[in-house]
Amino acid sequence: MNNYQLGLIMNSCISVIEVVSVFIITSLAGMFSLGQAAFMTISAYLTFVLAKMLHLPIILTAAIGLGMSGLCAYIIAVPTLRLRKDYFTLITMGFGEMMASIVVMLEKYTKGSIGFSSIPKVKSIFWIIVATTIAVIFFAWQLKRSRFGRMCIALKTDETAAKSFGIDVYHLKIKVYVIASCISGLAGILYGLKNRVITPDGFSWNLSAEMQIFLFFGGTNSLTGAVISAFGLKLLPEMLRNLTLFGVNMQEYRTVIYCLLILLVINFRPEGMLGDKEMSPSRMVRAMKRRLKREKS
Amino acid sequence: MKKLLTCLLVLVLAFSLFASGAEEKSNDGPIKIGSIMDLTGGASNMGRPHSWGVEYAIKKVNEAGGINGRQIELYTQDCKNDITEGLNAYHKLVDEIGVCAIIGPALSNPASAWVDLSAEDKIPIVGHFMDEVCTTNPDTGAVYPYMFLAEPSCSVQSYDMAAYALAELGLKKYAVLYNPSNAFAKAHAEPFIAYVKENGGEVTAVETMGWADRDYSAQAIKITNSGAEAVFLCDYLAQNLISYDALRDAGFKGAILGANTLAPPLADQVKNDVYDVYFLQNYDMLNPNVGIINELVFSEMAATGTESPQCNVGFAWDAVQVLVEAMKKAKDPTDGEEVAKLLEQTTGVLLSSGDTISIDPATHRPNNMGMYIATYDENHNMVICGREDIY
Amino acid sequence: MFLQLLFNGISLGAVYALIAVGFAIVFSVLKFSNFAHGGMISICAYIGFFFQKTVKPTPPIWVTILFTSLCGIVMSLFLDRIVYASIRRNKSPKNYYFLSSLTISIIITAILNVFFSKNPLAYPMLFSSTTFNVGNIRISRMDTMILIVSVVLLVLLIFLIDKTKVGLAMRAVSIDPETSKLMGINSNFIILMTFSLAGILAGVSGVLLGCKYGVFPDLGQSMMIKGFIASVIGGLGSLGGAIAAAFLLGIIEMFWTYVMGSLSTPVMTFVVMLLFLFIRPQGISGRFAKEKV
C-alpha cells in the first residue's frame, strides 16, 4: 500500500466523516444544511492558527476549534429553526459564503488565500484518520439506534405528531445540529492534518453541496449507504484519472461523469442506492437465503 | 457494529488489490518525469498551454537523444488548482508511477503542499509557482531543498514593474486593485505596494474585490478620486478586463500597469479604447529573432487553436531545459538528491527567451532574470517597450 | 459622487433583479430555488456570443437577445423534462430539487470549462463610446441599456402575472397546486410556462451579463448567489419583492463597497439577509413563512 493509496483512503475517510455529519442532520433530523463546509473552515483554521500563535499542543487547540464550531452552529440554529425549513438552508448557505470571506479578512493570522501551511507533521496520521472515521461511524450508528435516533426520525416524518408525544422538537434539533457541526469541524481538522495546507476556497460552497449529494446518492436514510457512497464517490475521480475511453483521457471529464452518475440516481432511484435499508453482512446473508428459497419453490 | 467494520475493511482491501505497486527506478531504462498541471478547474486557461509546452519540450529533448542517450517518459496529471487533487497527483506520480522528478504547475496553491514531501521522497520539483512560499519557508526563511522556481518570483516581477513606472514613466501616485482571495493577485500586489513606498512613490488607494463580485465601479470611482496617476492590476485576465473597463468608465485617465495577465487578448476584448497600458512580459514573443519563444508560441497556437500567444508555453520549455541540463550533468539522473544539488548550481542554461538562467542556491529562485515591459500600440498589438533587471 | 454611486447601484440592482426574478418565478410556482439558473445564464451567454459572431451581417443586439431567449426556453424545458419532472412524478421531498439543481449547475460549469476554458470571450463593441455625461455623472451606455431592458422585461412580466389569465392560473398553482388542478387548471402547462419564462430571463440576462462582464464559464454561477439572496430578501416566490430587494441590495452593496471596501461585502449581504429573515420572515412582500399545521 504506497502513499498514493494511503492518501486516497485518507481522503475517502475524511469524506465519510463529512457525510456522516450531514447524515445526522438530514437523514436523522430532516434539516437540510448547505453550509457544513463553513464549520470545517472554523475548526481547521482555529486549531492550526492558535497552535502556531500560542504554541499550544494541537489536541488543545483542536478542542477549542470544535467548541467554536459547536458554538457557531448553536448561534445559527437557535433563531433559524423557528422559521420555515427553506430558511434554514438559506441561512446556512449564507453563513458558508461569509466564513470564506472572514478568513480572507483575517489574513494577518490566516495568511488568507495563500494558504496556511505551518501545520506540524503528525506521525501515523493514517491510523488516526481511519480510527476517527470508524469512531464517527460507530457514533452515528449508536445515535441512530438510541432513543435520540428514534425521536429524530419521528420529528423528521411528522413534527406535530412528534410534539404530541412529548418530543421537544426545537431543542432536539438544536442539539443534533450542534453535534453534527462538531463532527464536520473534526473532518476539517483531519483535512488540515493530512494536507498540511488549508486555503479558504478549499472548504467552498461546492464542498457542502458535494456532501449532500454523496449522502443522497448512498441512500436517504441508510447509514451504511451513506458511508459506502462517500467512500466510493470520493475514489471515483481518482479511478477516472488514468482511464481512457474512446482514446480520450478521462481526466478532464471527471466532474462531468461524476455528476451524470448522480443525475441517473436522482431520476431512476429517487430514494438513493440503499434507500432505507441498513445493509450489513448478516442481513445480506438472510436476503440470499430468502432468494434461494424462492428459486427452489 | 462489527458488521459495518467488516464492510469498510472489505472495501479497503478490494481497493488495494487492483492498484498496481510502484516500479523500482531502473538505471538504464527510460527516465520517468512527472508533470502536474491545471488541466481543469479555475486556471485551466494557463494550465493547458503549460502542459502542451512540457510535452513539446520533452519531445524535442528525446529527439535530440534524451539524457545521455536515455529517453524520457512523461506522465501528466491534473491538479485542478486544488490542494487535495495536487497531493493525489503528486503521490500518483511518485509512489505509483515512480517518477524521479516533476515539472510543477504555474500556480502556487497546490505546490505549497509538496514542500516537505519533495524533501522526504527526494523528488526535485521545477515549476513556475511564483509565490515565495513554495521555495522558501515563510517563517524561518530556510530554503526547501527540492523546490525550484524557473521564472522570476512574484515580488521580483512586481519590483520590475514598480521600478519601470517610477523611473521611466516618472509617476508618483499609485493605486492597486486586486482580489485578496486570489493567491496570484495577492502575491503580486503586496510587493508592488512595498516597493513603491520604499522608493519615494505614494500609494493613494488599495481597493479589493471578491470572486463573486463582477461590478467594480465603486472601487474605480474611489481610485479615480484618490488622484492616483497609475493603477496596478494583477488578477486573472477575466477580472482584469472588468477592472480596466470600470476604471476607464469612471473617468480614470492615468496609466494602467499590470502583471503578465494584461497581455493580449485584453486589448481587443475591453470596451473602452486602450491607451497608457504597461504590463510585464517574460518573453518578447512576437519577435522571431530572439530565442525560440516565437516559434514555440505559434506552434502551440497552431496545434491547439488558441487565438493569442500564451507565455506559459515558454515557462514550460524553460522548466524542462533547467531540469534536463541538471540531469545531464548528474552521474545517475534518477538520483533526486544529486539532481537537486546540481539544480542549485544551475548557471548559463539557455532559455526560450534567448538569455540564460542561473538559480540562486540560497532561494532556489533565478537571480539573473529580468522582465520585459510591454505596451499596446494604436491597433492593439503588443510592443516591447522596456526591460527591467531588478532582483 | 452620491448620485454617481446611486446610479451605479441601480444599474447593478437591475442585473441582480433579472437573476432574482428568475429564481422567484420558479420558486413561486414550484416552491424550490432553481440553482441551475446560474448555469443556464452562462450557457445563454455563450450561445449569444457565438450567434453574434457567426451570423455574418452582425445582427443588432436585440435580435441576439431574442434568439438566446428562444434557446433559453428550449433548454429550460429540456432541463425540466430530464430532471425535475421525475421528482414531481414520484413526489420526492423538496431536498431532491435542491440537490438535482446543484448537480446540474456543477455539470454545466464543468462542461463549459472543458470546452471553453480558453481565455474569456467578449461581445463585439455595441456602442462607439462607452459612457456619456449627464451633469457630472458619467453614465455608461451598457448600464443604461441593461437598465432599460430589465425594467421593460420586469414590467411585462408583472403585467403578465397580475393581469392575464395565464398569470392568474400561475398564481393559483403557486398558492395550492392540488386544488388548482381540481379547478381545471392544467398544472403541467403552467409549469412549462414557468420554466419558459425562467428560460427567457436566463437568455436575456445571459446576453446582457456577457456584454457587460465578458463571457467565461462561471459567469452565471458567480452572480447567482447575489441574485439568490435578493430573491430571499424579497420574499421567496414574490416577483415584486425580488425586484425591490435586488435594487436595494445593488445600492447597499455599491455604497458599502465604496465606504468599507469589498472584502466585507459577503458578510454585509449575509447580515442583511439575517435581519430580513428575523424582522420580516416573509420578506418584503411575500406570504407568511411559518409552517401551517
Add this chain to the structure above:
Amino acid sequence: MEKCDNKNLILSCKDLCMNFGGVKAVDNLNMDVPEGITIGIIGPNGAGKTTIYNVFSRIYKQTSGTVSFNGQCVDAMDQVSVARMGLARTFQNIRLFAGLSVLDNVKVSLDYAGKYTIAEAVFHLPRRRKEERRIADKAKETLKLLNLDSYSDKMAISLPYGLQKMVEIARALVTEPKLLMLDEPAAGLNPEEVLQLVDFLKEIKNLYPGLSILVIEHRMDLVMNLCDYIYVQNFGETIAKGTPSEIQTNPTVLAAYLGEEDNE
C-alpha cells in the same frame, strides 16, 4: 353531571371559544372530563370537533376561555409540556412514523423521558443499555397486552389500515396517560374491523380503569355502547349533553342530525 362529582376532574374547560376569522369553530364550550370516564363528542362534519382536540392539546391557542388539565391551568403551556403531563391523542388520518417499525413507533412516546444523555447513548454506556431495555420491555408489554406483539418488527406503515389504527392507540397508551383523545378511530374501517375496535377499546377500559377517554366518532353503534357521557356539537355550539340514552331521545339532537320535520 352529578355522576362525575365524586371523581376528580382530569380536564375541564370554561367558556372555551376558538374562531378562525369569522368562523366560530368552538363557541363557549364547557366540558368536564372526570377520571375513568369515556366521553363521546358527536356532531356533523365541520362542527369544530377536531378543533376542540387541537385546543386541548395546545396546537392552537384558544381565542377566549380557559382550559385546565389535572387541575392545572394550561393556557400558557405549549403542546410538548401538556403531552408530558399525560395527555395522549391519535389523529384523524393516521400519523404513524414511517421510518420506524411498530415496536419503535411505540417506543418513541417513551423516549422523551429516557434517563440517559446523548453522550451515554453514543458511547453505549451501561445506563443506556439498562434504560433501552426498560423502554423495550414496557413497549413489548403494552403491545402484548393489546395482542399486537406479533407485528412488532414489521414497518408500521406496511400494516393494514385497521391494525395501524390499533398501533396508533397502543402508541398513545404506552405512557399510561391520564387522558386519551381518540379522533375518529373507526373512520375507514369495515364493519368487522369496527367490532374488533369496539372490543379492543372495551379491553383497554378494563386494563386501564383510571384512564379517561375522549372519542370523536360518527359511528353511533361505537359511541352508544362505549361512552358514559356524550356531548353533541353543531357549528361549534354544544346543543346537547347527557348519557347515551338521554341523547338518543333528545329532540334537538334528532333535528340537527335528521333535519326539521316538514310540519313545523
